[in-house]
Amino acid sequence: MxxxxxxxxxxxxxxxxxxxxxxxxxxxxxxxxxxxxxxxxxxxLFDDTNNIEQNPAVHIAKLSFSALEKAVQRPRPVAVLSFALDYYLHGxxxxxxxxxxxxxxxxxxxxxxxxxxxxxxxxxxxxxxxxxxxxxxxxxxxxxxxxxxxxxxxxxxxxxxxxxxxxxxxxxxxxxxxxxxxxxxxxxxxxxxxxxxxxxxxxxxxxxxxxxxxxxxxxxxxxxxxxxxxxxxxxxxxxxxxxxxxxxxxxxxxxxxxxxxxxxxxxxxxxxxxxxxxxxxxxxxxxxxxxxxxxxxxxxxxxxxxxxxxxxxxxxxxxxxxxxxxxxxxxxxxxxxxxxxxxxxxxxxxxxxxxxxxxxxxxxxxxxxxxxxxxxxxxxxxxxxxxxxxxxxxxxxxxxxxxxxxxxxxxxAWKSGIALWQDSAEKSPNKPRPHESLAYYLEKEDRDCEALRHYARAAELDPNNPTILNNLGNLNMKTGDFQAALKQYSAALRLHPQYKEALNNMGNALSRLGQHEQAIAYYNKALKLDPNFAKGHTNLANALAASGRFKPSMLHYDRAIELTKNNIEIRYNRSILLLRLNRFAEAEQALQEVVQLKRGFKEAYNNLGVAQEHLNKLQAAMASYQQALLIDPHFKDAQQNLARLENRLNNHQM
Known part of the structure; x- marks a missing residue:
């Protein structure tokens, strides 16, 4: 050669x-x-979630210098910028x-x-x-x-x-x-x-x-x-x-x-x-x-x-x-x-x-x-x-x-999260992460019994991992086993007392058991660790409202909205509180913003009708109830409210 x-x-x-x-x-x-x-x-899948799906820097709405500058993140700016361009073109x-x-x-x-x-x-x-x-x-x-x-x-x-x-x-x-x-x-x-x-x-x-x-x-x-x-x-x-x-x-x-x-x-x-x-x-x-x-x-x-x-x-x-x-x-x-x-x-x-x-x-x-x-x-x-x-x-x-x-x-094997992590759990049966990840995707598909089994296996393989215990507690909450959830959150907090998500979730479990004062204490601990923790503000607002403390509850709803902007659940809960405070004009405005964000939200339309009825906007209220029934013709609350309003109008005409 x-x-x-x-x-x-x-x-x-x-x-x-x-x-x-x-x-x-x-x-x-x-x-x-x-x-x-x-x-x-x-x-x-996997790290796609944090780096793309839940990364605000990637979600650019226009090709402006400021948006692109935000997307260019160290230490991998070129790749992240390419994700941002993909999002701009295809969502x-x-x-x-x-x-x-x-x-x-x-x-x-x-x-x-x-x-x-x-x-x-x-x-x-x-x-x-x-x-x-x-x-x-x-x-x-x-x-x-x-x-x-x-x-x-x-x-x-x-x-x-x-x-x-x-x-x-x-x-x-x-x-x-x-x-x-x-x-x-x-x-x-x-x-x-x-x-x-x-x-x-x-x-x-x-x-x-x-x-x-x-x-x-x-x-x-x-x-x-x-x-x-x-x-x-x-x-x-x-x-x-x-x-x-x-x-x-x-x-x-x-x-x-x-x-x-x-x-x-x-x-x-x-x-x-x-x-x-x-x-x-x-x-x-x-x-x-x-x-x-x-x-x-x-x-x-x-x-x-x-x-x-x-x-x-x-x-x-x-x-x-x-x-x-x-x-x-x-x-x-x-x-x-x-x-x-x-x-x-x-x-x-x-x-x-x-x-x-x-x-x-x-x-x-x-x-x-x-x-x-x-x-x-x-x-x-x-x-x-x-x-x-x-x-x-x-x-x-x-x-x-x-x-x-x-x-x-x-x-x-990459066609779904379940397929990918099922494959991995079978090939790495003694490693906790495949079981934890498989449980996560099973839970998303409401296959809760299978998810519990894999979360439990992950916790068995890595008993000192507070994240696994916290996730297991979340699944217990979903299945209605609040006592089991408390046990898992407590175990997570023993390992990591400054774990704000576990503190927040502990408060959620206590709230579901009607123990609002103890729940409020845990929410406050989470917010002390992170004053900008939106979930903490939201759940504290819910607990305060449940215990009749409406004014401080409203302050925490407002703070949560500042932090999350267009979170529909927070805005809706705040509007319900406004109704309970008889602040109907504010409630109407808040509920109109909610239905603009989520058109198919039947409960929001129904409560919008309630606010409008109290403001004596009867035709607008009727339209809101009818919109709720267009979304779900069997929605009983809207049926009852519409029937009551029609009787009221008929009696008024008589």
Whole structure:
């Protein structure tokens, strides 16, 4: 196999074939959406809720500077801005959010094809290039349809990951083009684009900060032909890239990395050394998932045993040994198999932030989106290098078929919250989060008995988790078991006395039992912790009203409305209190605002009629009662009020 020196192959870049590129684009447009179709109409799931569905910064109504500025949130402003634009165009439609993710994934595969095409053209002479002409296209397709990518594409919030991958590859492409350009002006322009795209990658997800190291790897392996002399000559620049990486880390750790790490680890029950040792095994699991991504092995929430030493469990030391062997293979084969070497070092470099000392969750499949970009092509290259052409065709055909089927199957698990977390609870039966999450979605579907079982299992697995106990108490409240709810809230507060949600919920349970004075005490405790706690103000207002203290109740309703703006329930409860205080004109205005916010609110229309009747607006009152009955013809309160009013009018006419 004959490799070329860069000087012998000026920047013609004939490895890129437009016919193949358009063929790839057509294949991806047809194939990828069909494989991801089962999950397209699925709901927002897991962290989608906090980052998109319940994130006011994303919910922009117009494309103004102030709205966009609000959406640009550190440390991932580019990804969050893309969510805001999706919301502006389509509202809270998971279908369109996922469609955007699929388009990003297709674009990323196209850029990967381009980078591989240029790289092959750099490595070989014309005859060898013809031999490997299919390699970029097949590699890009295999990467795009790989089942492990599902979590980065279907899981909407992981657009942070896929966008970072797209901009990272584009930045690398500009770097390569800049290095190969003969024009100084073009070289400088491409360098500027390289920098801007790199910043967009980091702005999508900070783990793209390893980009300078990736430039160095590409430069050394492909442009300098693995020259050790080059490394010695440019060692100051290499150290400079390391300084850039450390500076970015310092920035994202708020200028106090050690303090930040210490504060993070104070909340966890493992040490930095234990995390790093555990990640040895996680990285090997990642490699095995790339090699054999059967849906039965894929999981939204893997359960991984903590490594407390190199021998506990024994696979820790073995995993470290395998990692070292992989790195040694990369070094030894750098001249004979440069694409494999690049794939190996690319893989480990892109895991260095999320799979070392920072105390994130131990394992998530989406972390392989960028690392697998060059590892899969490296493996495909080795297949062609060492096996006969017909054998390679058979292997690749089998992989394309299996991976396509498995990706489709894996997407079926993302069609609903219940399906996703049922799958995880079965695969991680001894981990509390899958049971807690499954219980949450079961409760939303009113499958309360099943939800209770899974909440109870989560509490059994993690008895010191106040959130699980609080959620279990909420479900007890829903099913009417107020005493059981009190027991769960009390247990949560013993673990976390400053837990405002549990304090609030404790008040709710006491209110339902008629113990309003005790409930008021708990609401006040919650509000002392957070004076802007809208739920606390609302529930305190309800309890005060129930105990006959109407004036202070009104003050808390007003404060709750200030904090929540258009919360219909709070506005409605306040209007009912106005009726009880005989402030009918204010009640009428408040109820008109409520029905403007919720047209089908039959109780609000009925009470609007009551207010209007007291104001002697009899025709308006009749119209309000009739509107309530249009919504529900069997609504007894409205029937009685309308009948009484009609009798009153008839008697008046007589």
């Amino acid at each position: 004959k490799y070329l020196a860069i000087a012998c192959h000026p920047a013609k870049l004939k490895g890129f074939h437009y016919r193949e590129a358009f063929s790839l684009l057509a294949l991806l447009i047809l194939l990828v959406p069909s494989l991801y179709f089962p999950a397209l109409n699925g709901p927002f 809270l439609s998971p279908f369109w959010f996922r469609t955007t993710n699929i388009l990003i994934h297709i674009c990323t595969a196209m850029v990967l094809y381009t980078v591989l095409s240029i790289t092959i053209n750099l490595l070989f002479d014309k005859n060898e290039v013809r031999k490997y002409r299919w390699f970029p296209l097949i590699s890009a397709i295999l990467w795009a349809i790989h089942p492990i990518q599902v979590q980065s594409v279907t899981y909407i919030v992981q657009r942070m990951n896929s966008l970072a991958g797209l901009f990272l590859l584009l930045s690398l492409l500009c770097y390569i083009r800049s290095r190969l350009s003969k024009s100084s002006a073009r070289k400088a322009l491409l360098a500027v684009f390289c920098l801007l795209l790199g910043l967009l990658a980091i702005g999508s997800k900070p783990n793209a900060a390893v980009l300078p190291i990736l430039f160095i790897l590409y430069e050394w392996i492909f442009l300098q032909k693995s020259s050790w002399k080059w490394i010695g000559r440019y060692l100051p620049f290499l150290l400079g890239a390391l300084v850039v990486l450390l500076a970015l880390s310092w920035y994202f750790l708020d200028g106090a990395p050690l303090a930040k790490l210490n504060s993070w680890y104070a909340k966890n029950d493992f040490t930095p050394i234990q995390r790093v040792m555990t990640e040895f095994r996680v990285v090997i699991l990642y490699l095995s998932l790339i090699a054999f991504p059967h849906p039965s092995r894929l999981n939204i929430d893997h359960d991984i045993l903590l490594s407390t030493s190199l021998t506990v469990p024994p696979s820790t030391a073995l995993s470290l040994a395998v990692i070292i062997i992989f790195l040694l293979i990369g070094i030894v084969t750098v001249r004979k198999l440069p694409l494999l070497t690049f794939g190996i070092f690319w893989f480990f470099t892109n895991l260095v932030i999320e799979s070392t000392i920072i105390p994130l969750d131990f394992i998530f499949e989406h972390r392989n989106y960028i690392p697998s970009m060059m590892l899969i092509p490296g493996i495909v290259f080795c297949l062609r290098r060492f096996l006969k052409r017909d054998t390679v065709i058979i292997i690749l055909t089998v992989l394309l078929t299996l991976w396509s089927a498995w990706t489709y199957d894996r997407n079926s």
